[in-house]
Amino acid sequence: MNTTDICDQLKDLAQFLPPSFENFGGRHQFRGEAVTIKCYEDSSRIKETIATDGRGKVLVIDAGGSERCAVFGDMSAQTAIDNGWEGIVINGCLRDVKAIAAMHIGVRALGVVPKGSNRQGQGLCGIAITLANITVQPGDLVVADEDGVLVLAASNVSLIV
Numbered sequence: 001m002n003t004t005d006i007c008d009q010l011k012d013l014a015q016f017l018p019p020s021f022e023n024f025g026g027r028h029q030f031r032g033e034a035v036t037i038k039c040y041e042d043s044s045r046i047k048e049t050i051a052t053d054g055r056g057k058v059l060v061i062d063a064g065g066s067e068r069c070a071v072f073g074d075m076s077a078q079t080a081i082d083n084g085w086e087g088i089v090i091n092g093c094l095r096d097v098k099a100i101a102a103m104h105i106g107v108r109a110l111g112v113v114p115k116g117s118n119r120q121g122q123g124l125c126g127i128a129i130t131l132a133n134i135t136v137q138p139g140d141l142v143v144a145d146e147d148g149v150l151v152l153a154a155s156n157v158s159l160i161v
Contacts, residue, residue, distance in 0.1 A: 003147045013156045015134045017149040021108040024097055030087035030106030031143040032058040034136050039123030040064040043071045054085030058142040062129035063092025069117045070095035081105050091131040106144055
């Protein structure tokens with residue numbers, strides 16, 4: 001089911017991210033269970049998480065909207081692909097746009113900067129995070145396609161026909 005049909009069916013139960021979350025990956029449609037990370041200008045927890053089994057999962061990263069460095073790049077995208085991640089949503093920036101566009105993974109982010117982040121072991125995993133006034137809990141359903149990115153509370157997933 002696509003995002004527009006889900007919005008029509010569930011009305012206000014389907015929360016959507018603003019169009020500022022641009023598509024950068026070679027895969028435009030993806031969906032999966034949310035795995036959450038909160039970090040700021042530190043990709044340590046991202047690197048650790050994408051190295052785990054991501055089948056049926058979407059990594060949702062609250063990087064604080066930072067435009068000072070990228071927390072995700074082509075090497076991270078390849079690791080995520082190798083481990084079966086469906087997609088990545090970043091409240092922040094990425095880099096290596098040309099390479100990521102050629103990869104079979106869904107990636108949404110706020111923007112692009114060439115500078116990479118530092119890794120200092122900072123960040124939290126598996127907590128509720130808020131992106132553009134939408135709270136994402138671990139286990140929520142994330143659905144993305146050409147029309148946008150939806151977040152459905154895990155308790156509402158059974159309502160999708």
